[in-house]
Amino acid sequence: MTDFTTARPFRHDQVERWDGETDVAIIGFGAAGACAAIEAAGAGARVTLFESGSGSGGASALSGGEIYLGGGGGTDAQRAAGFEDSTEALEAYLMMAGGPDADAVKVALYARESLNHYQWLRDQGVPYKGTFLPGKIIEPAEDDTLIWSGSEAAWPFSETARPAARGHTIQFMGWGGGRKLVDILEARVRALGVDIQTDARALSLIADAAGRVTGVVVRIDNQPRFVRAQRGVVLATGGFCMNQDMLRRYTPQTMRLNDPIGENDNGSGILMGMGAGGDAIHMDEFFTTCPWIIPESLVKGIFVNERGQRFINEDCYHGRVSRTMLDQPGDRVFLLVDNAIFERPLDLARIEIAAVGETWEEVERELAMPEGTLAHTVHTFNRYAAEGQDPIYRKALEWLKPLNEAPFAALELNIRTSFFSFFTLGGLNTRPSGEVLDRAGEPIPGLYAAGRTTSGLPRWGHGYSSGLSLADCTFFGRMAGRAVASAQPT
Secondary structure (H helix, E strand, O other), X not given: OOOOOOOOOEEHHHOOOOOEEEEEEEEOXXXXXXXXXHHHHHOOOOEEEEOOOOOOOHHHHOOOOEEEOOOOOOOHXXXXXXXXXXXXXXXXXXXXXXXXXXXXXXXXXXXXXXXXXXXXXXXXXXXXXXXXXXXXOOOOOOOOOEEOOOOOOOOOHHHHOOOOOOEEEOOOOXXXXXXHHHHHHHHHHHHOOOEEEOOEEEEEEEEOOOOOEEXXXXXXXXXXXXXEEEEEXXXXXXXXXXXXXXXXXXXXXXXXXXXXXXXXXXXXHHXXXXXXXXXXXXXXXXXXXXXXXXXXXXXXXXXXXXXXXXXXXXOOXXXXXXXXXXXXXXXXXXXXXXXXXXXXXXXHHOOEEEEEEOOHHHHHHHOOOOOOOHHHHHHHHHHHHOOOOOOOOOOOHHXXXXXXXXXXXXXXXXXXXOOOEEEEOOEEOEOOOOEEEEOOOOEEEEEEEOHHHEOOOOOOHHHOOOOHHHHHHHHHHHHHHHXXXXXXXX
C-alpha cells in the first residue's frame, strides 16, 4: 500500500482513479470548518466536509461559546450596558492584543465587519440574551451575554483604546456553551446540503506539478480515498496542542503544562499546509490560563515569583497574567493575600496555600525566600496602594488595596501541577481570504486555511482575550469559504 504523509502532497499524476469529486473539500468540522462550509455552500459550491472524529466538535465545542465582538457604536448588548464601542477602539485593542506582529489587515477587516458578523451569527440561529454581567469572571454562570473578556480596562491597553466589554457568550445555562454553538452551525451546514463525511481522516493533500492543490487523500473505512477538489481545499483542523512532538519542537514552554484544550488538535492541517509549501508563523505562541480570578476578591492580591518580585498588574485578563507566570524563574508563583480578601480558590484551579503568617516577614521565611525580598515588595506596594496608586504596574484603583490585615497568606500556583489549560496560536500564514501563503508571501493555488490551523487575530499569548479564537474561527472561516467557492475550477 502507498505510504501517505502530511509532510508532502501526493502527486496528482500518480492518482490512478478519483473516488470522489467536489468543488470544495473542507478538512475539520469545528467552528472554522462549519462556517467555511456554510459560506461556500451558500455561494452555490458543492462542498464535502471531512472530519476525523465521529461528529462535529473540535476545540470550539470545548469552549465557552464566547465570541469577541464590538465596534460600529456597539452591539445591542453593549449599547444596553452603556458601552458605545467604536470601530477605532476595537481595532486599536486588537492591534495591541495581537502583539508585535499583529496582522493589521485582518484586524482592520474584522473591526469593520464585527457588527455584521454578529448579525450573521444570529441569522444562523445563535441566540444571545443581551444581558451584561459585570466584574471579573471566566464564563457566565447562567445565560448572560456580555462580559469583560480581556484586558480592556487594564494598563497598558486602557491607555490606547477606550475600554468596552466585548465578550459575547451564546445563551446557555452554565459553562461550556461552545457545544451548543457548534451544534447550531452544524444544523445550518446540514440544511445547506453539505456532504459530511465523519470518521474520515485526511492523510495527505494532492498537488500537481505546478504546486496547485487539487484534492485530498482521506482514509474512510480503513481505505485511502482520492477526492478531487475542483476549486480548492480548506484546512480547518485546529492547532497542535495534542501533538507532543510539535509542542517539543515549537512551543517547549508548554511541556510543563498538563491540560490541553483540544480533541484531535494534532497539527495535521498545519503539517499538510507546510508540506505543500505554506509558511507557518508564530509557532512558539500559545494561550494558557489558570482560573485564579475566582473569587474575584483575589484580584486585589499581588503576584510574586520565587524571588519575591512582582511581575504584572493583576487586574489584566487572567490569561495574560497566567501566560506571564510562565516567563518567571522556576515553576511556582505566589498570590499574596490578606485576611480581608482571602477566599478559597476554585477547586478546579488546584491552587494550594503555601504559607501563612501574622507578618509578611513570617510568610517570607516560611517560603524560604531571602530576607527582605518578598516583604520589601509588599511594603512598597502597600505604601503606594494606601495613596491610591500603583506607579510600578499601574493596577486600576478598583482593584487596588493595601495588604495590611493579618493573617496573611501566599497561595501557590505551580506551573506543573496547577490547572493551566492551553492551546497553540501559531499556524499557517494566510490572507484574510484564507489563501495560504508561501515563504515568499505568494498564495498556494487551491489551498486555504482557517481557525487555529492559521496564525490569525490571536497570535500572541500575552495579549489573548477570551472570544478571540472563536471570533477568528467563525469570521475568517467564512472568508475562506467565500474565497474558495469563487475560485476558478480546474
